[in-house]
Amino acid sequence: MKPKKIPIRQCLGCREHFPKRELIRIVRSPEGEISLDFKGKKPGRGAYICRNPECLKKIHKSKALERAFECAVPDEVYDNLSVEMEEQVFE
Numbered sequence: 001m002k003p004k005k006i007p008i009r010q011c012l013g014c015r016e017h018f019p020k021r022e023l024i025r026i027v028r029s030p031e032g033e034i035s036l037d038f039k040g041k042k043p044g045r046g047a048y049i050c051r052n053p054e055c056l057k058k059i060h061k062s063k064a065l066e067r068a069f070e071c072a073v074p075d076e077v078y079d080n081l082s083v084e085m086e087e088q089v090f091e
Contacts (some may be wrong), residue, residue: 006020009023011049012048012049012064012065012068013050013052013056014052014058018048020048022051023049024036024037024048024085025037025047026046026048026049026081027043027045027046027047028044028045030043030044034065034073034077034081036081045068045069047068053085056082056085060078
């Protein structure tokens with residue numbers, strides 16, 4: 001029996017490849033709302049970021065999320081993402 005294949009995704013910030021479970025998924029819902037998806041189950045278009053807060057700063061500066069989601073991402077979304085990320089790290 002073959003071992004189960006582990007899905008690999010690329011971090012938008014550092015461009016490193018990681019197993020999907022080690023990354024945080026950022027999702028744009030069909031309604032256009034952008035949020036963090038720690039379980040990986042929310043419907044919508046997903047982009048991945050590692051758990052390093054520096055990567056969140058990097059994708060904000062480089063507008064990587066705008067390119068991934070093909071829409072404008074307001075600054076308050078990044079603020080909310082950084083708060084959500086900090087809360088999740090301490091749990």
